[in-house]
Amino acid sequence: MNVIEKVEEPERVDAGLAEPLVSWPFFQLEFEKCIKCLQCVRICDEVQHREVYTVDESGYPVLVSGTNDFRDTDCNNCGQCVGVCPTGALVDLSDVGALPKNLRQKTTTTCGYCGVGCAIELETEMGKVVAVNPSSVSDANIGNLCVKGRFGMDFIHHKDRLTTPLMRRDGKDSPLEPATWDEAIAFTAKRLNEVKAEHGPHALAGLTSARATNEDNFVFQKMIRCAFATNNIDHCARLCHMASAVALKKAVGSSAPSASSPDVRMATAFIVCGSNTTVTHPVISSQVFKAKYESGAKVVVIDPRRIEMVDHADVWLRPKNGTNVAVLNGIARIILKEGLANDDFISERTENWQTYIKSLEKYTPDYVEEVSGVPKDRLREAALMYGKAERGMLLWGMGITQHLTGVDGALAMANLSLITGHVGRPGTGFIPLRGQSNVQGCSDMQGQHNNLPGYFDIKDPEDRALFEKAWGVPMPDNDYLTVVEMEEGACHGDIKAMFIMGENPMGSSPDISEVEQGLKKLDFFVVQDLFLSETAELADVVFPAASFAEKDGTFTNTERRVQLVRKAVEPPGEAKADWEIICEVSTAMGYPMSYNNAAEIMEEIASIVPSYAGIRHDRLDGSGLQWPCLDTDHPGTRFLYEDSFPTSSGKGLFHVVKQNDVGVDIPDDLYPLNLNSGRLLEHYHTGTMSRRSRGLHHMRPEGEVEVHPEDARRYDLEDGCMGRIVTKRGSVEVKILVTEKTPEGAIFYPFHFAEAPANRLIAGTFDKASQTPAYKRTAARLEPINA
């Protein structure tokens, strides 16, 4: 079956029959087949809580808008109604298969988009993925899916996929041309070894990918350490959740999220802070709704934007940008003063309590209101909800971490867990929501400079000895470089060669212009990707990689759940699994690596990383296994810290955090607005995948900047017109969307669009402790473009 590209919305011919309800190009409801069972209406109401449908007088589902177009409703194309329809009335328009569904091949695997790690079933025909079904085998999503998972998989067979290695045969100015594998591998190994010989190993660096499997990541870091002989390796979790990781490591001894999806469903109170959950993690949000609407859980939302979660909130706190810490401290203080602190837990399981409570004194409700603009009675309401709850759960996202005070924000969240003892029991805990499919696994496999796999310390001689024994070479002991430092290093000439696997820093790093300069200066630059991304275009060698549907392996989701990624189709052309390519490069460089399959790599991982010790591919059917999984009989661990924390004392540590608005980029006369950047539901990361899905692209063909009506009036901007965002760093031209979602004085612009990249605008300022960039805070102005 050839995968069809049909981007144009067809003209509808009036057939004199009931017109279908259409959500082009995702699905449509055909009335002649509808049996009025109303399952679609119910799932939309009861699971998704979007209330798109209502019922007409003859009992048929219709749209609340009274029209035939789902775009007139709150529908976000999750397609849950399509999945639940017991007949063929709701038709999946993205299904390009020819065979009846029951005759197609099916492969259960894990979705490659976000960190929820939904189980999905890929339907294949003649070696092509033709449709996606949700799978209910995993607890991670219990049969739910979002628009990306269900309708966004057509990037797999996109015509832009790389099918052969590419290389520049005659230096930087020559074109990227197709090459054979032998040629490209030999050339890469030779050039990397030359740079290493001339400038030393630490002039080499590698970026791994949170979209690649654990196996790919493990093999990649092994190549960097053993073949490159340096510790210069990082990944883009730096750009989102390193602040959380650093904070949690300090507070509770491990960077991992403590709880799981089943715990989310059981919790009785939530604080959702800086996470646009319905957009970034829609399937998690439906589990929050389950807890709320089926068991009466309370939801506190802390966010400056009027995100959809606000519609489901019992209390919404709308702090001024950058004042999270004050608000969280204020909540802690009220919990303390109202006698809701969990004294037993605090005395048995925590340290540093006294110093901590002293530091809270300053955060009186009045003070908090003054700093953050959050009314004190609301603050109190929120504090009581969480403080009194039987089972409290904290969810946070990039709204916490991508600030100059990112680590402080995450520490303030951790403090809340400790003060109430809402951790270590079923239905309690905290989850920093991970962006990409394998952020957690990528960190576990050590895609993060300061640790060896399994968080062993690179500076600790004992830990190093362990790895030297296993891998037969001395471990490098240089000070690591972060993504951002690597990019700076490239600019200053300290880094001479880079190997980037599945990342697109030209789209995702702050301050793109500088990145571009740096990458262009490199003596040698290798990129391994599905597509010729903006970054790959600068490379000397590009390796074509297999997508998640074309290889075996595992992803570790945001709840530490290690789940299988299974091969459903062959990679296009000569593309290969990442780990296969890496093994070949490493071998050619002089450090031989070879594995028969991904399961063998997992066995090596298990032999080294204690929390993965019991994980084997053949144990992962169904819900997978949540680490720690200590031996091959171990059932995995749903929630952490039941008895103790993995800190040196075994106790959780309170940290004093101060509201400290050190924003270097505070709005001024010239740049009066605060530019907040983030993601959209329909797109994923820098859009290399999602923007190649015809459905997702159709939904959001271009980026729009959200502006409050007042600001729009003030700066003479009209909805739907083109405008220019200008910061100290640069400017981009975008369409204006006037909405009350964003507060006055702030604008929101998503970062998925390469032709007008948000990150061209972002100042290179960082959280001091974690070096997570402050994507959420840049001073900017908006000007109309006069045609």
Next chain:
Amino acid sequence: MHDDQVGAKSTRNAGTDPSHAGLAEAGLEPCRLKIDGKTVVAMPGETILSAAKRAGIDIPDMCADPRMKPTGECELCNVAVAGQTDHVKACMTRAEEGMSIETENSKLKSMRKDRLNTYLSDHNAYCQPPCTAACPAGIDIAGYIDLILQKDYAGSTALIKEMLPLPGVLGRVCPRPCEDPCRRIQIDEKPVAICALKRFAADKAAESGKPTQPEPKPDTGKRVAVVGAGPTGLSAAYYLALQGHKVTLLESEKKAGGMLRFGIPPYRLPNSVLDQEINDILSLGVELKTDQKMGRDYQIETLKADGFDAVYLSIGAMAAKPARIPGDDADGVMSAIKFLADVNWDETVEIGDRVIVIGGGFTAADAVRTARRVGASDVTMMYRRTRKEMSAAAHEIHECDVEGITLDLLTAPVSVKVENGRVVGLTSQRMELGEPDDSGRRRPVPIEGSEYFTAADTILLAIGQDVDVAALKEGDLGLDKRWGTIEVDEATMMTNLSGVFSGGDCVTGAATVVEGVGAGRLGAFAINAYLNGADEAGIAAAIVQHKPKFFDIGAKAKSNAPLTEMPVLDGDGRLTAFDNAGHGGDVDNDPAFAEVETGFSEEEAQREAGRCLMCRCQAAGVCDLQRLSIEYGAGTKEYLGKEAWK
């Protein structure tokens, strides 16, 4: 606005259901119950439905989704609980210790059937299209018409090529069994012009030069000989090559194509179309060896010795049946096949002015029309039955009328009148229709004393073909005693010789191109399974054809347009060309042989494609309503496979 609408959505569905959270904490114990006599352990608080599902016991339901609160709406999950008079809904009833449950009995069955019928009364749809089921090659017809509507002609052609490799050929010569059951007939009495649309897509794709064939799989190192390069052999070669096998096509004639080349004349199927589609097949790496006749140049055994791992026989049915009437050996009496082959191979022929063709099939129709094109002015087709029974397609008979051919129906030849060793005419006898024979057609019975004479310069016999058995070395290969065809196991398509498969006219007797290409494709998959080491059951499994079960419940039209007729060359123009016709010799450039049907314009094709009802449901095969309706015998019209349109 700060928080005026906070929690706006909490109004609906707020509530508490203890069954959804914290059960473990609630301290409930698992319980034991009996379902259909089987002991089942239910989790604390679990419903009967969910406990049964986990235990692998199927209770039908259409609305129980574990993600939502049960409503019992569909009423299908009703079960009987021992000791209770009323049925309970399994989705809403908690399993209790000691319960004994019956999930199916006659009362429940009939309740479920009633309930499903109620659902079906709201369900105007169809599970699978009858056209696809009627197509011997099983093409996804609605699928390719849909792609035509999207103006993706190469995609449409590629989809057709998944089932047959000669879309341009079939789009011209197929007798269109798919159009008979087309549901469009229920709306305006005319089927969708399925075949003409296929031709349109194929011609457009060829014109655009866009690829329509997938890449063959990597070389398997296996070699297969395909004997006979007619449509059956070409199809087998195509799908074998796609599987990565090395194929050699062995053909006795000087060019590939079989009946497509030397049977069907170019005014119906131009050689350029045939050549292009054959070249596409050869471009997959298929090797064609012409002038290689089995029985003369090699035998089945020698092929195996030459290193072929499997053999496919597709030598067609090319020997004309003799008429067995007095005088049939006279000069001027010949088989229509031979006549057509001579003309199609560019030989000049002298047949005089008056020509009689005996027969009512494809061959007869082609022979009369070809006779007109090589100078005969007075051409008669004689057939034993009526127009209705003729196996030549109706539109072809219509073209015979246009081209000034006399149809002499209900007549049978008695003897050829010979003078000086040469034919001068034919004596025939009138017939009438009697009882139906085993083919279902009414048997013609002679009318006593109705003999009459027709003068003729040439008589062409088109009364059927046989397999050329002489080519098959007697003894080893099993042949059907009665029909003289090659015998194969229907399930595996294998002959009595291991690794030797066969299909097409040489197995079925003279049939149609589409049956041939369908057989060729299945043969390729059978051989592929055989080469992969499958046993008989494995081969049969590889080519088993799923006969869809479906309901026919109403129809929905996108367009109200009436059938678009295929545009043809103007009749008068044709007649003028015949008046000036020569005697053949260069058919490709002879104006008398110009292609008669000129094909749809894009606008016509779009309009016609819009008439298709797209009788295919995406859910077919996974649809709960379909599955349960079949299981409980619900629904008004249930059809099974080929019975659907009788």
